[in-house]
Amino acid sequence: xxLVDSTQQxxxxxxxxxxxxxxxxxxxxxxxxxxxxxxxxxxxxxELQSAMSGGEPLDQVxxxxxxxxEEAGPNGTSVSVDEESAKLAENGLDYQALAQxxxxxxxxxxxxxGVTP
Amino acid sequence: MGLFEAIGIAGSGLTAERVRMDVTAENLANADTTKxxxxxxxxxxxxxxxxxxxxxxxxxxxxxxxxxxxxxxAGGVEVTGVVSDATPDQQVYDPGSPEADAQGYVKMxxxxxxxxxxxxxxxxxxxxxxVTAMQTAKSMFTATLGVLK
Numbered sequence: 356x357x358l359v360d361s362t363q364q365x366x367x368x369x370x371x372x373x374x375x376x377x378x379x380x381x382x383x384x385x386x387x388x389x390x391x392x393x394x395x396x397x398x399x400x401x402e403l404q405s406a407m408s409g410g411e412p413l414d415q416v417x418x419x420x421x422x423x424x425e426e427a428g429p430n431g432t433s434v435s436v437d438e439e440s441a442k443l444a445e446n447g448l449d450y451q452a453l454a455q456x457x458x459x460x461x462x463x464x465x466x467x468x469g470v471t472p
Numbered sequence: 473m474g475l476f477e478a479i480g481i482a483g484s485g486l487t488a489e490r491v492r493m494d495v496t497a498e499n500l501a502n503a504d505t506t507k508x509x510x511x512x513x514x515x516x517x518x519x520x521x522x523x524x525x526x527x528x529x530x531x532x533x534x535x536x537x538x539x540x541x542x543x544x545x546a547g548g549v550e551v552t553g554v555v556s557d558a559t560p561d562q563q564v565y566d567p568g569s570p571e572a573d574a575q576g577y578v579k580m581x582x583x584x585x586x587x588x589x590x591x592x593x594x595x596x597x598x599x600x601x602x603v604t605a606m607q608t609a610k611s612m613f614t615a616t617l618g619v620l621k
Contacts, residue, residue, distance in 0.1 A: 370616075374478075377612060381478045381605045382523075382547035385485030387598055388492070389521040389549050436601050447608040454615035461619065 364413045365403075366457045372399025372418045373450040379420050380443045383434050390431035394423050394439070477545055478609040484524060484548030485602035491551045492519045492595045496588050503583045506571050514581040516557035524548040557582060 376397040386392040399418040406416045425433040495517050508514035525546025544550045559582040567576030 374612070377609060378478045378481065378547065381481045381485075381609065384598075384601050384605045385481050385488070385547075385549045386521075386523050387485075387601065388488075388594075389523050392523050395547075436598065440601055440604060443605055443608050447612055450612045451615040454612075454619050458619045458621065 361413070363457070363460060365407070366453055366460070368403060368413045368416055369399070370450060370453045370457070372397060372403060373446055373453065375399065375418050375420065376446050377443070377450070380439055380446060383439045384436060384443070387432060387434045387436045387439070388430065391427070392432040392434065393427075394425065394433045395420050396423055397421070477547070478612075479606055480545040481548040482602045482606035482609065484544030484550065485605070486599060487544070488519075488521055488549045488551050489595050489599040489602065491554075493592065493599070495519050495554055496592050496595060499583050500585065500588045500592075503581060503585055503588070505581060506578065508581075513561045513579045514583070516559065516581065516583050517554050518557050519554055520552045521549055522552045524550040 376399060379395040379397050383392075383394045397418055397420050402418055403413075403416065406413060423433065427433050428435070499516050502508065502514040505514035524544035525548070561582055562580040563577045564580050565576055566572055566578045569578045571578045573579075
């Protein structure tokens with residue numbers, strides 16, 4: 356087994372995707388009052404899944420930020436600030452969970468090779 | 473993908489909302505100003521917003537050139553200008569006023585205090601949402617730094 360195994364790579368790639376989603380959600384919130392703005396979404400889970408089943412190297416997976424072709428609401432944008440805020444909170448917690456798992460795995464490896472973290 | 477991009481985008485939202493709040497405050501303060509520029513009643517001002525760094529070659533190029541300069545990052549929001557609302561002035565019947573015309577009407581600004589107050593509420597809520605987005609980005613940075621421990 357390599358020191359950096361596939362789970363470690365998967366965690367890192369998921370963190371990258373989550374980070375990209377965070378940027379997209381922040382854009383949506385910042386443009387909540389910009390007329391004509393269309394909300395963006397990063398659906399990294401499905402892309403990650405297809406990359407895994409296709410056997411692609413995970414560190415080269417690029418996620419797409421997709422502009423959603425939704426109808427604009429009465430304020431001229433397709434953004435609902437409440438929805439975006441909820442997604443933002445969820446994504447932030449997801450990211451922290453991933454970071455903690457990564458951290459725990461690192462400390463296991465450290466213990467195994469005799470480095471006190 | 474910059475590490476601090478999300479904070480910059482939320483920051484551009486804060487700037488835009490603050491400009492909108494400033495303009496709303498100006499409108500409220502001048503709700504009864506009958507003599508503004510040119511001796512005409514004050515005209516309601518409105519902020520124009522635009523998504524920063526919209527797709528397209530020329531904007532991508534100028535974005536790349538201007539990257540070092542200050543300005544909202546791509547995906548953020550920018551204020552393109554403050555424009556006058558073209559709604560006609562209100563006519564108020566007040567024959568006692570020194571401003572009244574021959575028929576006793578006074579031209580008042582095209583401002584509805586109710587509209588301005590509701591705008592102000594929505595602006596302050598958008599501002600708070602931007603602050604929340606910035607705080608989430610901050611806690612995500614902290615989690616990243618925690619991996620190094």
